[in-house]
Amino acid sequence: MTTPRDLLIVAMDGESGRPADRGSLSLALAGAEVIDLLGVRAVALDGDRVVPGDPPSPDDPLLRAAASSLVRQEPYESVEEWLWRRGRDLSSAYLTAFETEGQLTRQRRRLMSFRASDVALVDSPARRGAVDRWESHEPVLVALATAAGLYGEPFDExxxxxxxxxxxxxxxxxxxxxxxxxxxxxxEAVRQRRSIEDAAFDNVWRGL
Structure with a gap:
């Protein structure tokens, strides 16, 4: 299993405290991919720039897709740029892979809410491995889950x-x-700003 897959399992298992936000989770999944690619030396960081390497292709198809999508021309892209580009709807891609592989049971039509009433993880070695990693408080997995807001505000101790x-x-x-x-x-700041703008717009219409 990979760190992104373990993170998704943790997010879906329902024991981390709150439902996962799809946008935040997608960003964390993209970060987890970089971390795993660092681990197999498929990439290195030059400052905050993601520099591709030339190791064997990762076994996991989603991680392999991540490696193949790396920017391979200087000045390369920053980690932040990778997160926003690769992270777009990435949680959906991982959910689709889980469902295709038979790791999910669908209970309702709305696949994306991550609530137990909609989809459930099947009992599997992959799930048990992720739970073991989580229960051992493996630092990277805990940090990613916390950043994704599974315990409230990012890194809220x-x-x-x-x-x-x-x-x-x-x-x-x-x-x-x-x-x-x-x-x-x-x-989150963008969402709050849009919420304020929408509320102001509504107030204008009420005043007309």
């Missing part, structure tokens, strides 16, 4: 039931996690 924010020793991994956290907060 005071959130009830949240594990302590993990200490990440690898500088490249820490750079990716920081970029994920920043992107999630930017996404």
């Amino acid at each position: 005071a959130a009830e039931g949240s594990p302590d924010t993990p200490d990440i020793a690898d500088d490249a991994v820490a750079t990716v996690l920081a970029a994920v956290n920043d992107a999630v907060m930017e996404l």
Whole structure:
């Protein structure tokens, strides 16, 4: 299993405290892909730039697709640029893969809400492996789940039931996690700004 797959399982398992937001989760999944690609030396970071390498192709088809979509011309793209480009609807892609592979049972038509009444994970070695990784408080998985808002605000150590924010020793991994956290907060800021603008627009119409 890969880190993105483990993260999706954690998000869907319903024990992390709250439903996953699809946008935040997609950004975290894109970050998880970079981290796994770093682990197999398919990429390296030059500052915050994602520099492709030339290792064997990853076994996982989604991770292989991620590797094939890397920008291979200088100045390459930043981690932030990767998150927004690769992360677009990425949670949908992983859900589709899970369903195709028989890892989900669909209980209603709305596949994307992540609520237990809509879809459920089947019991599988992949699920048990992700749960074991989660219950051991593996630092990268915990950091990604926290950044995705599964415990409230990104990296909110005071959130009830949240594990302590993990200490990440690898500088490249820490750079990716920081970029994920920043992107999630930017996404939330955009949503709040749009909500305020929509409310102001509604108030104008009420006053006419």
